[in-house]
């Protein structure tokens with residue numbers, strides 16, 4: 308069984324450097340400051356540069372945020388293709404995280420498609436070809452037995468990790484370690500959308516071999532050239548990894564992402580670790596939220612809904628299960644709720660009499676098909692006459708014009724959600740959905756589609772992508788210091804999201820809030836998740852139980868890394884050192900864990916007296932503690 312977390316035996320969050328025993332006997336561990344990405348901000352004042360020891364290491368001008376953004380946007384505009392824009396943004400993130408996150412936070416709608424789906428799909432396909440930076444950690448199967456030591460090499464304290472084994476990257480199949488683009492992209496969104504400090508995030512890619520022969524034979528492939536390990540071998544590896552991660556960072560939140568068969572791990576670890584699976588649970592929550600709003604608009608009550616799902620994998624089953632929960636809350640029995648679904652996979656309708664089914668499909672398998680096997684989606688649509696059509700199949704274009712036309716003939720407001728990623732795998736485009744349903748459908752897709760002009764109106768497609776919820780699920784778990792991520796916390800994220808629309812968004816029949824408001828939305832989702840953690844009594848930040856919603860929202864906001872305030876944070880550190888009154892945002896900088904906030908006075912005085920004068924002014928020694936946390940990993944909280 309998975310090793311349980313007991314903080315009494317867990318090491319503190321700053322372990323001594325450990326040398327990889329099997330690799331370098333007695334080699335001294337090197338101090339590293341990788342990635343020192345936030346200090347070279349050309350908006351830093353001269354004083355801040357001296358304090359950070361970056362004076363002279365950047366061009367002399369002290370720039371405004373607007374000047375920086377104008378330059379970056381001009382460079383981006385000049386790049387000829389999305390993948391070139393992706394590469395430029397990667398360089399920016401790795402060389403100057405503050406500028407990158409200011410740009411991303413201010414332009415979420417425009418830039419998300421470049422750092423996330425769809426472009427991240429192409430970036431993963433070409434990862435080894437285009438490799439520039441490590442970006443995160445790679446753990447290989449040959450490291451088994453030593454994962455604890457390898458993990459000590461990560462130079463920062465971590466609050467959250469996104470981990471993949473690369474075996475099902477979006478709808479693009481097994482990409483091995485090239486899947487690293489996914490943890491990197493998801494964690495960039497954690498920072499941009501929920502304000503988790505970039506240094507507190509750990510992109511993690513497991514190198515467990517790959518079933519992709521073409522990759523194994525690619526001379527540039529940077530992972531192990533071995534076939535994928537067996538399910539048992541992977542399980543043993545994951546057991547060790549979960550325990551090693553949590554031993555080093557007892558409060559770490561672990562998000563599983565893009566595993567080919569993630570059900571066994573979710574079952575195995577969800578009660579023992581603070582973990583969740585984004586493709587099953589995050590997707591379930593985000594689609595439920597859009598679905599709740601679609602049901603309100605379609606006017607068809609829950610009991611009369613008939614949902615056909617193309618795709619019965621992690622995402623399909625995850626979404627259907629969350630909707631079952633909603634139907635039960637709406638008054639249906641579990642059996643009635645379950646019977647509203649017809650799942651279709653590569654073999655056709657999922658039915659008990661079809662032959663052996665994978666475990667995760669059994670719950671929704673039909674027993675009322677009277678011996679008839681429905682093979683194609685169109686046949687199933689004719690048979691079921693669905694009100695809802697969901698696509699989580701990885702099959703681009705599977706919602707054909709004929710199928711879309713049928714949906715519009717059968718329903719006043721058909722719900723059509725082609726959710727596969729990236730755009731090339733979307734079951735239909737927004738344009739086709741509108742064209743063939745004559746503008747009647749309620750639409751959301753996994754990857755973004757442009758606004759469409761139809762019948763004298765601008766129609767904005769919903770984006771049913773788990774990016775609306777996973778940042779808030781992770782942040783909620785971090786701030787409440789939850790020992791696990793419960794089903795109620797996932798459900799709460801969906802409910803919170805469904806209520807996060809502004810009146811004018813509701814008036815325009817949107818299913819999801821504007822993506823540009825994602826930071827505000829993430830606060831609402833985070834609050835919902837924290838409240839559910841409290842109800843389930845898995846929280847350990849007990850003080851949060853006693854504050855009202857408004858105060859909780861404020862607490863969440865204060866703990867969010869705000870790249871626009873990083874300059875102020877540094878100024879406040881300096882002010883504190885030289886005994887000057889802090890700026891008006893001093894409270895916030897402190898709450899965000901400004902470096903040195905908790906350092907003993909004598910040490911600060913020593914730092915000042917050690918300072919070497921430069922240009923006649925005192926140079927302040929940079930504190931080596933770095934950022935001390937947006938919340939959970941400030942200490943070594945005890946596990947229940």
Ligand SMILES: NC(=O)c1ccc[n+]([C@@H]2O[C@H](COP(=O)([O-])OP(=O)(O)OC[C@H]3O[C@@H](n4cnc5c(N)ncnc54)[C@H](O)[C@@H]3O)[C@@H](O)[C@H]2O)c1
Nearest residue numbers: 477478590618619620621622652653700727728753772773
């Ligand atoms: N919108 C989102 O937020 C979101 C979230 C998670 C996953 N996804 C997307 O959903 C897709 C599926 O992800 P998953 O994790 O469920 O993958 P998966 O591999 O677990 O499941 C894929 C399913 O599609 C079925 N399928 C394959 N070929 C088919 C065909 N020709 N006809 C019918 N069904 C077919 C498979 O049998 C399987 O049931 C991916 O493209 C992924 O990017 C989107």
Ligand SMILES: O=C(O)C[C@H](O)C(=O)O
Nearest residue numbers: 424477565586728772773
């Ligand atoms: O990565 C995304 O855009 C969503 C989802 O997690 C997926 O696997 O497709």
Ligand SMILES: [Mg+2]
Nearest residue numbers: 564565585586
């Ligand atoms: Mg995913």
